[in-house]
Amino acid sequence: MLAAILSLTALGLTLGLGLGYTARVFAVEGNSLVSELADMMPGTNCGQCGLAGCGAAAEAVAGGTVPATVCPGGGVALAQAIAAKLGITLSLEGMEDKGPMVAEVAEDICIGCGKCMKHCATDAIVGAAKQIHGVLHEACTGCGGCMEDCPTGAIVLRPLPVTLRDWNWTKPALAA
Amino acid sequence: MGLLELLNGARWGVHPHDDHKRPAADVPLRVMPLPKRLCVPLLQHVGAPAKPCVAVGERVLRGELIARAQGNVSAPVHAPSSGIVTAIGEVTAPHPSGLPFAAITIELDGKDEGLPTAESVDPFGLEPAEVSQRIADAGIVGLGGATFPSAPKAQLGRKLAVQTLVINGGECEPYLSSDDSIMRERAGEVIDGVRILMHATGAAEALVGIEDNKPEAIVAMRKAAEPFAAIKVRPVPARYPMGSDRQLVQVLTGKEVPSGARTASIGVLVNNVSTCAAIHRAVRTGEPLYRRIVTVNGGAVAQPGNVFVPIGTLIEDLLAFVGLKETPARLVMGGPMMGAALPHAQVPTVKGCGGILALTAAEITVADPSPCIRCGSCVKACPMGLVPLEMVARIHAGDYEGADKLAIDDCLACGCCAYVCPSHIPLVQSFSHAKGEIWKRAQQKKRNEFTKGLAQARTERLEREARERAEAAAKRKAARAAQTAAATGSQETSA
Incomplete structure (x- = not known):
């Protein structure tokens, strides 16, 4: 009985510490580009882009699934800033700048x-x-x-x- | 000025072959009869607009305060003559956009009743701070056109212990002669104003720069300045834009103002000659700034010349006074190089308005632009040492950031580049547009940051409210439980 408890405790401790250690050392860093893009966005999570908030929009833009012109709130200025950040050419087609x-x-x-x-x-x-x-x-x-x-x-x-x-x-x- | 420049003459700027200043400059100063109505704007200066302190229907006297200054950089506004305030609302601004701005409309009664005249004071018996206060109370702003309030400027000069005052009598814009006129006719007032400013700022010397195309003004000012060794009248070559503070400071003192800095950073404070005359009247007699000399000139004007005009006079009344030979093709407030085209004649004159031009079609012909031949004339003409042809190429391609990197911020919008361009490229117009665009983007960025903060504050508030509600609910529950426990307890004891 005592042997079983001790061995299981030892096993649990080793595995737990091992997992904790690897989680810290081999941690996958979040995409810094995404957080930078998210900082550029209006940050109001208005949802006009059809995505779940500014964070999701930043991820989608960084992943290339949506164009740089995704954010209607940010307007042409934001689209150009995003394009400059990503180093892509910007097509402003379909994005009329009505101003604020x-x-x-x-x-x-x-x-x-x-x-x-x-x-x-x-x-x-x-x-x-x-x-x-x-x-x-x-x-x-x-x-x-x-x-x-x-x-x-x-x-x-x-x-x-x-x-x-x-x-x-x-x-x-x-x-x- | 370096030896090379001395030999070659100034390297920058342009020299219009006909400056159109005469015959208007030689006509004696006239005083305009009072119009029926004045529209006195609340924002006639750099900074916050003044706040009205009179009500519609109230009678005001000449020199009475009608709007107070708001904030540190602002200036009060005074009634130019006696009458009844009929409206406090919007009138068309003297601006190419034709947008409205706030003004106080006064129907004049023609009696021109003034406030009881204050006793004249000796400014040199006052503390510098008191002098500044009198300048501030009189609503004096830079009359050369930049309209920066004079009192904060003097205070800044004192704080930075500037040693040199540069008095700007350059008046390099063609057609204009209002500063020329004040120097010819009121040289004593100008020099006294300079002395008062030296006292207010603590400057040791004053250099009065006057373009050499105004010999009469130079003679009058030299005579008035004779008794004062610290005030030196210095003729400077007639070259546009000599009246720009940076250029005049460089020619007079040999010092260059660094990019993005003010002249005060190199120990120099620049004030216009008309401002000095206004300071003289404000400090000596307490007369606020409610009138000024305006040059009315241009091919369409029957009797061009300099006119003493109450501030708030509508341009149409002023033009009716001087008469028109023909319908002007364009109305301009200020000079032909940097002035603002007016949308129509129902706009008021302001403190910074040194001239009204009624130009004929022949005077404003514009040629169609052709491609840039990269001749570099604009580079030679630019008084700020910028590269206009490169900047305009970037702006045309929508690369405003690139233009910003080429120091478009230093552009004075003097128009020399567009004036000399053999391809008639609208250079300065492009720069004005680009500066506006860059400003707009910076504003948008600030706005984004502001709304982001608001959104964050709201999220935090909602979370806090939810937490507080939960805590309150838990507390109520605990109270209820305690109550029931107490009730059962008492039942048990009673049983």
């Missing part, structure tokens, strides 16, 4: 249910139950997630209004 968008609540049909507030990943929607909600422009990423949750269709996406601060000259045409 923000959600807007139509006051006349908002019933103040608060569903949009609960959905928003960046807490950009403010308001209280049975009160009209408002959107903070600086915090809204324009992901459109709140639109799906609104029972009255009171939320629309609009381009962020251009101000004197961020207006820019159009690119002048050059001779070919």
Whole structure:
């Protein structure tokens, strides 16, 4: 009886320590490229790309299963940054840069249910139950997630209004 | 300036064969009669916009504070004449985009009633900090066009113990002569302003740089500066962009401002001559900045010249005063090289507006661009030592990062490169676009980081709330259990 207990304990200890040791020494490091790409993404996990959050999108981009233009929230700027990181040529086809968008609540049909507030990943929607909600422009990423949750269709996406601060000259045409 | 440069003359810039400054510069200064209405903008300076402190319907007097400065780098705004505030809202900005910005509209009553005049003070009996405060209260900003608030600039100069003041009377832009006019007619005020600034900053000497195409101004300023040994009037060659602070500092002191740094980093502070005159009035008599000299010039103007204009005057009122020979093909605020094309004439003048040009079609002809022949004229012309032809090639290919690496940030947008380009390539226009694009991307990156932080904060909050709910539920459960235990216990004892 004692011999059995001791031998099994010894066996368990050896195997356990061995496994613990190999797990540390031969650990497979996560793909650093993926984490770098994930850092570049908006990080709001809005799901507009159709993948499960920014981490999954970064993995898919690194694996080459989706193009660099996967993230609608990041826009052309992010697509170009990703392409530069991966060293691939970028085709911007099918990606129109509408510029930054923000959600807007139509006051006349908002019933103040608060569903949009609960959905928003960046807490950009403010308001209280049975009160009209408002959107903070600086915090809204324009992901459109709140639109799906609104029972009255009171939320629309609009381009962020251009101000004197961020207006820019159009690119002048050059001779070919 | 090195020996080679002395022999060859300046290596940078351009020299327009006709600077179009005369005859407008030689016409005596006129004072514009008060218009019916003024739209005084809240953002006429670099920094945060001023915050209105009057209400619609209120009567204001000339010189009264109508909007307070907000934050360290900002400037207050004052009523240029007496009248009733009729609106606080948006008007078209003097900007090529035609976008609106906030302004206070005053219907003038024509009485031009001012605040009771304050007693004149001796600025040299005041502490430098008090002088700066008076400059700040008067809403003085750099009148050369950059509109940086003058008080924080003077404070920075004092903090960094600058030794040299460079007073900018370059006015190198063709067509413009507002600085020329103030030096000819108010040289005493300018020199007194220089002395006050030297007192406020602690600078030991002041160099007044005036382009040699303004001999009358040089004579007047020399005469006014005669009693003061520390103020030296130095004629400089007429060469665009001599009025740019970096170029003027280099010509006058021989020192080059490092890329990305301010002139204060090499111990020099630059102020415009019109700013000095405004500082003189602000510190001596407490008069805030509510009017300035504006050059009205261009082929379409009937009586070109310099006009004393209340700030907030609509361009159409100003043009009606000087008269138009024909409908202008383009309206420009500022000079022809760096000025802003205006969308229409219903825009207000601002503190930084030194000129209004009404140009005819003949004056603005633009040729179609042809391919770059790599002649290098733009490289020779660039006062900042940049390589415009390489930068534009990168921008055209969408490689903004490449343009950034070629130090596009140092580009002054002076337009010399586009002016000399034999292929008429819109070089400076491309650089303005690229700078905007680079800025936009940096902004987007900042925004991304901000929203990422928000998303993280939300996740943490939700987790904390769930944990707190669970803890509260456990506590309630424990309390209930204790209650039941106590109840059964008491039942047992009672039994």
